[in-house]
Amino acid sequence: MCGKIAFATLYCALLLNFSTYICLLDWYEFFTTLSLIDLNKEYKFDYIIVGGGTAGSILAFRLSQNPNNKVLLLEAGSMGKSSILDIPLITPLLHKSIYDWKYRTVPQDNACWAFKDNSSSWPSGKVLGGSGRLNHMLYTRGHPDDYKEWFIDCDCDFNYEQEILYYMKKSENQVGSQSNNEYYHGRGGTLIVDDMVYQSELYDSIFNAANCLNLPIRDVNGKFSSGFSPIQINIKNGKRFTPIHHLLQNQQPNLVIKTQSTAKEILLNANLEAYGVNFIKSGDKYDVFASKGVIISSGTIGSPKLLMLSGIGPKKHLQSIGIKSKLDLPVGYNLQDHISTGFDLIIFEEPLDFHKKFVSPLEVLKYILKENGILTSVGVEVLAFLNTFCLENVIGYDLCEAEFNHRPNIEFLFMQAGLATDYGMRMRHIVGLKSVVWKEYYSKFVNNYTASFLPILLRPKSRGYVKLKNSKIDSKPIINPNYLSEKDDINILLAGIRFIKKLVETPPMRKIGARFNREIFPFCKTFTFDSDDYWKCYIKYMSFTIYHPVGTCKMGSFSDESAVVTRDFKVKGAKKLYVVDASVIPKLISANTNAAVAMIAEKAADSIKMSEVSSKKMCKAQPICN
Template structure:
């Protein structure tokens, strides 16, 4: 299918822009340039606000009804752990008083992909460096919302089973992304830095492709068996987290991506791509020079050396019943063992969806808003009922 994205006149829309700016400007008051450090508790279990730093000065904000963390798969577990909610041993080592011993930061999952610039073409496409850098493309984008600048990057994708013979599996395990470009399409100006490619790999493997027409048909691992972890470096709000994604730790993840490479090779043989003169880029990736190109061992080596994130991390505040020792929040997104504290973001997902996470995260947000409102309505009812019985008791006295 064609890739679905949030676009308005060729421009990407952030979710906050679409929800807040366009729909209800007065619904939310934003406190910008603030970094939340931890949650404030009353009696060690009831969330009453947050504490943080704003331009170097400490601040605190008290909550009238509830505290909702939506800092994402990396940010939310960091705030919880600095607040004393997390793995007991880890927090104790950092001298953080433990309020709740929960597996915060565990169960980190991500979609990983490979295959950048793997396909060379004999024909030019509409999206290349010259077109993107041209003045006409800029004018077309600014005044019509069209042209190369309005591209989504990934033009099309599909979700499939890696086993092309047996399609009876419950879930697809691969997503195939089609990009009419690659890491070298901007001559190394931006993409290689954004993707974290090392300088020596860029020079030796990618730079020879500059100026040629490349494409990337990239297999994405949808349901990795590997699990990573987010930890704190210290108590300090200024320190970055320690993130161990643990990519490809499970051998099955490598095997599934290898099946994806084989599917890409089959796609290259199709009539549509052969009309463009599609063929594999045959230069060996650094680190795999001793393997025969296009052999199974070469591709397994290639995957280990050139696999990167799709930026879909989830799972570090896993949802599940309190009896599940691997979970952090319940089915109402409330943190176990606390009151009035919710986590509403991708970190609550127990596992990855079979595709991009954007729509799923918005679903969690929509449902989470309903759950928080319902929680508050039930709390008000209980308070009113308690007040009612108190009044009856006082009248009888």
């Protein structure tokens, strides 16, 4: 008991000091940038990029490599200079901080019932580096057929190696165990990829359990896209390393970066040609102008918001909130997201190494001196991409995938902790858990050692939307992912829970004292525990985002009425206006999305350069499979 009291006291002190520190840091950055807001001598550029996340950082780097291009990168958030922000283990503490837009969905009819207002928190990076500074740094690419679906309406022969793999490799700087696999992995890109430094006893146990179930273990970013795999992450010397870190280390004099600068409107002339951006900084408005193009890279929520505020979006919706429609396009529709369930469904008889060292002062010292230890952990050591049909097929997993052409439809993240690990001090508030759910269910596990093996729905059928609440720049948009509105989605998550239970019952997992949590979720007690109806009830309550929203500025052919941008990333019907980020992804991939966004940015950079050459009539740019 004394140890737990000491833990609670130390953890509270760390939380308080951390929150105070980042608030002071943000104010310091605000005041030190006040002197940098004069643009009277610097308001004309070749390219303006709105949003300094993964895509915006890569575009800024690539376009500024040409010394003749003058490039402006606008970011609504602060610089986020402190290296403390790049300690991997503190990632959850950045959620709901000043570096987060703190979005929330509207109440969900079929999901998120255990969370406040029956809605889901949607963290999104409000800092230079974007959501790449808030995510869990996992590098996964997805299945080739995921990308083939992006070109399904394309009158061309899709070539994965040319259209996707080439740009995956170009964006990657693989320095880990796969660095010699040159066919599938790249060196020298802006997105560094390395192996995880920290490993607990859970690492070997998960792989041994997979072996017991005759499931493959391999690099899921190589020849195969399924199986169990050690995680690959964006880390360098024990710290988060993203494209913005690379950009700042290699910034050219022809690139100007303005932080704490919120884009208010895209400037369009009568011919719908983008010629600049109006933005707000410190309460003042500024106009900056671009001769070659305006590129919107503000993310799946921010990009459609800015387009609609500028008069580009569904005509009826814009008119209903008093915005003059300039271009009628389905902006904001086609919203998709990866959803998960299953916090604290695993209990251990004895603490794992992670539980013992969670807030150990010795681990802090180890991190400072050696850049290793538990602080380099992202909370996940192993992941798996699997197909639920092939998990039940007797012919063997790989043979099933090949025979029936099945790609993964579910991901598993094997996390060493749960909502009860920190005694309810922080994590339950970050995810927005209702107090009654904590009191009646999760509080029972504070004296246990829990873990979360999360099943993640990879290719949801449910679709949602983003709309504006009003015409004000500082109003949060209306976000409705329509989670679990399609019954197939909940059935796949149910199959995921069944598999987790099967995995935990293997000898390697029993050997480290793991067991499946049989505590009845009180809000589903009318159903028999472990029945399908019970778990469907549980999933509807305990469903939450995995932070991969896409699709609100869908990419497609010009004739596709559901598309907002064409495959050269140009907004349909507009000129010199591009959207490049996760919002253009037409259909979710079978993986985390950051690697795909980096690939898209590299692809867009080449496409924009081709357009520039074409406009000079030096040669005719070839369309990218359009």
